[in-house]
Amino acid sequence: MENEVLVLKLEGRIDSANAGEVEKEIMEKAAACPGQDIEVDAENLEYISSAGLRVLMKLRKQMGRPLPIRNVSGEIYEILEVTGFTELFDVKKRLREISTEGCDLIGSGGYGRVYRMDADTIVKVYSQGIDMEMVQHERDTARKAFLAGVPTAISYDVIRSGDCYGVVFELVNARTVAQIMDADRSRVEEMGEKSARLLKSLHGITLEKDALPNKKQEFLNWLPHIGTILEPDEVKEIRDFILSVPDRNTFLHGDFNSKNIMVQENGEFILIDIGDAATGHPVFDVAGLILPYLFLPKSPSPEEERRRLLGFRLEDGPKMWNVMCRTYFGLKTPEEIQEMTGKLMPYAQLMASYQGSRRMGYNRELMIQRTLPGIRTRLLPLIRAASPIDW
Numbered sequence: 001m002e003n004e005v006l007v008l009k010l011e012g013r014i015d016s017a018n019a020g021e022v023e024k025e026i027m028e029k030a031a032a033c034p035g036q037d038i039e040v041d042a043e044n045l046e047y048i049s050s051a052g053l054r055v056l057m058k059l060r061k062q063m064g065r066p067l068p069i070r071n072v073s074g075e076i077y078e079i080l081e082v083t084g085f086t087e088l089f090d091v092k093k094r095l096r097e098i099s100t101e102g103c104d105l106i107g108s109g110g111y112g113r114v115y116r117m118d119a120d121t122i123v124k125v126y127s128q129g130i131d132m133e134m135v136q137h138e139r140d141t142a143r144k145a146f147l148a149g150v151p152t153a154i155s156y157d158v159i160r161s162g163d164c165y166g167v168v169f170e171l172v173n174a175r176t177v178a179q180i181m182d183a184d185r186s187r188v189e190e191m192g193e194k195s196a197r198l199l200k201s202l203h204g205i206t207l208e209k210d211a212l213p214n215k216k217q218e219f220l221n222w223l224p225h226i227g228t229i230l231e232p233d234e235v236k237e238i239r240d241f242i243l244s245v246p247d248r249n250t251f252l253h254g255d256f257n258s259k260n261i262m263v264q265e266n267g268e269f270i271l272i273d274i275g276d277a278a279t280g281h282p283v284f285d286v287a288g289l290i291l292p293y294l295f296l297p298k299s300p301s302p303e304e305e306r307r308r309l310l311g312f313r314l315e316d317g318p319k320m321w322n323v324m325c326r327t328y329f330g331l332k333t334p335e336e337i338q339e340m341t342g343k344l345m346p347y348a349q350l351m352a353s354y355q356g357s358r359r360m361g362y363n364r365e366l367m368i369q370r371t372l373p374g375i376r377t378r379l380l381p382l383i384r385a386a387s388p389i390d391w
Contacts, residue, residue: 005037006030010045014052023055030062038063043071043094053083066090095160100125107176107259108308109273112164114259119173122262123159124273125166132158135165138275144212145277148205150251151198152271153262169272173265178258178311181320188316192323195261198269200328203282205251215252215280216245222354225362229372234380241346241383248281256285257292258320259311283389286328287347293321294341295352329391346382353379 001007008029014022030038040056060067068090072080077093080086100123103115111134112126126135135158145152157168177191219242227235253260254276262270278284296306297314310317325337353375360366 005039006033007039007041009041009043010048012044013047014045014055015047015049016051019049019051019055022052023058026055026059027062030059038067040067040069041071042069042073042076045073045076048076048079050083053079053085056085056089060088068092095158095165098123098159098161098166100161106179107273107311109255109259111273111275112166114272117168120170121168122171122174122272123161123166123168125161125164128164130165132165134275135167138273139167141212141277142274145251145271145274148207148211148251150202150205150271150274150277151269152274171262171264171270171272174262174270176259176311177261177263180263181258181316182312185313185316188312188319189323191258192320193327194269195256195258196324196327198261199253199256199285199324202253202256203250203285206249207251207279209249209279211249211279212251213278215254215278215284216242216247218278219350219354222357226353226357226367226371226375228364229367230375234375237380237383238350238375241350241386244388245281245283245347246389249279250282252278252280252282252285254278254285254288256288281389283344283347284351286325287344288351289321289324290341290344290348291352291355293317293324295348343387346379346386349374349379349382 006029008026010022030036038059056067056069066089069080070092071094072091073094077086077091080089080091085091098117100113100115100117103117103123105113106116106122107114111130112124114122114124117123139155139158142152142154146154153169153171155167155169159166159168177195181188181191220239223235223239223242226238230238253271253274255273260271260273262272264270292310294317296310297317299306301309303314306314321341322334322337325331325340329336329340331337331340353371356374357367357371360370
């Protein structure tokens, strides 16, 4: 029994010589647990003949519903696919095991790290504790974005690395924008302009309603959590501010920063780490740039940690913001950039408060210590002085 599921672990070979014995034992186990959820673990199954397949069919018939079969090797999967069993059963392949030891780390964030495996491939290894459901969500989101015309890397394999899940992407000789700027500071202007134009083009993509999560609704869903540490009138102020954002079905990356943009050898820009993609007003993506480029370099975290999270020199963060803000909005003077930054600051602070409390798991005591002061001294004053969005 595993998590209240009866797991039947098949081993070795199942053929005409032992199928009857296997059937007897399996049926006895199933009969002893009536109504119990059952899974078949094929990790140690080396071969299964038609006689063994008939045993699985009898078990499926007894259950009256599709039977999950997990950890299936490539050879066993071929047998199940050729015989049509992949259409009758919930079959999941055994994950390939890889090691990132000796691989170049090209990026890291809250949910995992990205390594260069070889000249053709990279792998994102999720942090320990992140389950397959989240991995699958990110793969599905990337697929929807790709079909909508978003230049995103498509994963072609899910793997395990130690106790963590990972996803492999094919990206030939690609480097992140952060790596390029870190290696050559003279390219900050170029990378900032190209990144801003890429973001502008993404915001030209309109998706069908409910194709991806709605960003505004994500913030509204956050309010009950902070409602445990705020006064009702303070929550209402934040809710009214969120609701004032115009509704759009624009594609949003959700975490657009220099470590999530890769530049291939041919100069093509490809997006990775797209699990936070959503629909909504572009202000959420644009204001989100303030977090890594203006807030992070000045945060109280140790310099080494801030440097790792940004991916390039801390002093170049504000320059990157200025270039991207100027290019995205077609601004010409420092005064115009400063004015636009001020208009976006309430939305940036909203996102900072949201992300901070989310990273804490909405722990009330931690939110009182770390989130509440920022909401009352920065977010609420900014909201009260905010200008309506006019773009």
